[in-house]
Amino acid sequence: MNMNASVARLNDSVGDETQRNEAEVAIDAKINSIYYGKFRAVRDSHVPIRKGEITGFIGPSGCGKSTVLRSLNRMNDLIPIFKMDGDVHFMGQDIYAPSIDPVLVRRHIGMVFQQPNPFAMSIYDNVAFGLRINRFKGDMDERVEGALRQAALWDEVKDKLKQSGLALSGGQQQRLCIARAVAPGPTVLLMDEPCSALDPIATRKIENLMHDLKEHYTVAIVTHNMQQAQRVADTTAFFSVDISDGQRCGHLVEMGRTNELFENPREELTRKYIRGEFS
């Protein structure tokens, strides 16, 4: 019951959203704290993800950038001890409101992970997975082809759609995962260090692909590679980590247009990080 009501509400607000102007915020995350059990992993981070753009999350390891990304589509709910204080607004709704089903959130906000993780099924079935669980009734073949084209993988796999997705190379697997994520037509695509397991050539392919993805989706990407953020991101968010008595707590330091942030950072921490004075 609840779910149907919230589907209707979410879907209504999709309509509203499209009528507003371009530089609109797709996801507005105001995070006061994220806890794992008693451990406060992230504090005071307000991260607006602008619509139709690529937002890059950078920062040293342990700064909570992945944690923040994963809280944008409630992936962290899979961790039982996860607890968040704050709200994440998407399509005019707080996605952490009790009436919202996380499953529904994840259907609107897709995700690509650090390790390529295709299912142990055929290439075709991998891409069709999201359509099938959403009870898609239209032309499946067309939709699968479209998604594979968007992921720049179609030409490489069109003759072997029945082969296992696991038989592809790492870079191809990651593009398959992108195709799988975009097939059901999400609004936002979250990417958690999507290139960290790939070689430079495969990485470059995915970066090129991201510029095309931006046409259709709002993208947020975590990367440990500052050059990558400079190459692909329109807006960049820099996170850092406080270390006090052995506790590590990540937080947003500053966020701005990518070129401004890299050329003229407002904060001393950002400047030091960009110059490679600490990692």
Place this chain on the structure above:
Amino acid sequence: MKSVMSGAKNDDEFSPSAPSFYDVLSDRGVRWIAFGAGGIVVFLGLYIIFEIASAASPAIKEYGLRFFVDTRWDVSRQEFGILAEIWGTLYSSLLALLIGGSFGVGIALFLSQGYLPNRLSQIFRLVVEMLAAIPSVVYGLWGIYVVIPALRPVAAWLHEYFGFIPLFSTSLSGPGLAPAVIVLSIMILPTVAAISQDAFAQVPQKVKEAAYGMGATRKQAILKVILPTASSGVMGAIVLGFGRALGETMALAMLIGNVNQVSLSLFAPAKTLASLLASNFPEAGQVELAALMYAALALLFITVVVNAIGAYIMSLSKKQEAI
């Protein structure tokens, strides 16, 4: 660590030395003990097979392959065959597998896929594992005093109204296949549950994340992704559960009725290879003893083959993980 370092500092002459005579000797000693322990197991296995086969050899010569298609076990005429026992063994084990296997896999999913808070699922797991610690004879007594009386009215009703179905074609007069199968299902459940739980635990976190990240509900993630990914491990669990059901002796000897017949009816008494051995050994004469040994050899063969298949399937699932 500290003392070694300071020792090195004080004594400039120190340099790495060859292992002492004692080091070499103890190293070899440990190797031989490990080798011996492994060797004894292999030797024992082969020796048991050899002993049983040689004790069975008079019967093998006498009855040959006829032994496997004859349903008689007639001590006075010295006519022996184990078709009814093979049927009873396979039929009861398969039925128990159907019930215990599906419950076992279900419990494994329930306990491993986050339906319960961690601590509660650990308690549940302990309870399920405790089922494996209950002695067989206790299961047998429970079957006699609880399961059979409880089953009687149900069986009578089924036989009266659905007697035309072969499964219900006889009435239950005490011990029989149905109570034996129910108890056997409970006995194999912990095996199936524990091993398939391991199989589900081996499904990589990144695969689960992929499923949930696509917006799959828990049911969709389990049925479409987690179960297929763990399928070979679950198959292995089921086969090993089957192996356990085949060899189960005491509870079955108490519950199955020990009648030599091949019947589809769930309520008819039957006999298994293990129950035949358990009930006939004490009073067997020389000729029957050889026949019993022959039956034991057949049972051993069946269980070894089934367990080997199970182990093979499990090794396939491990190989898959490696890729």
